[in-house]
Amino acid sequence: MKSAIVVFPGTNRERDMALALRRATGRDPAIVWHSGEALPKVDLIVLPGGFAHGDYLRCGAMAAHSPIMAEVKKRADRGVTVLAVCNGFQAACEAGMLPGVLMPNVCLQFVCRDVHLRVERSVRPFTGRYNAGTVIRVPVAHHDGNYYADKETLDRLEGEGRVIFRYSAPDGTLGDAHNPNGSARHIAGVVNAKGNVLGMMPHPEDLVDPVMGGTDGLGLFQGLAESLAA
Amino acid sequence: MKAKVHVTLKNGVLDPQGKAIGNALTGLGFAGVSGVRQGKYIEIELDERDAAKARATVEKMCKTLLANTVIENYRIDLDA
Known part of the structure; x- marks a missing residue:
């Protein structure tokens, strides 16, 4: 699997992402600057976390209009797999690649801690390595992770099986106490209609090695490597 | 021409x-605050002199x- 990570001014999680991809695929991803650099032909495009363009106006709003995003959208439309994590998720929503928007956390604080995610669906290319219902532990680190969409959109997402991760208790129970940011219906990750673009607030790339305190996130990258093997 | 743009959260969207x-206003002793909605205010200086054209452009900027x-x-809001 060949991959590329898009870097905007203010992106700061590209190295964690590169490490996770290297670990799962044995290859270094291309790191691509958001302007003036051509996006290489790859099987996976990653929009990583950070504070692209200082999160000015709205998180991800500026990044969504960066020169490279037109090409990212075009590739996604053609079926190329896109993983958008944290600030990348915000940018993908702002760019219209995913429905909804990430609003400020209900607690109005930056939340940086491990959370539990219930894998709602086991689907390639993202979550084929996990069984549906499995609970994994991964960190979140964000101020604006409160997923919002109108009721019709949320119903549609659920009806079409596009909610991939939900915040939960370690035993998979749902509840406000386990929702770090107030996200509608405890949604932590969703895919687009085609299923080739996943947006999620938590950072699976930061739990891929025992030295990080766990490997619960590795399955996502191994699943991608398996599904997208050239 | 100057365009003044107010961006506010839609009704029903949690703010x-x-x-x-x-809560802070109530805590400071201002009684009778039954709700606060906050938003953004943006001023844009435009070369365009035609109000209709300016409005159409700013409309597009907003979207x-x-x-x-x-x-x-x-x-x-437009100021000549």
């Missing part, structure tokens, strides 16, 4: 910041970048 401001219409409304 934690507005809520916090409201493209200034507001996220999933959660936000916008209002445009």
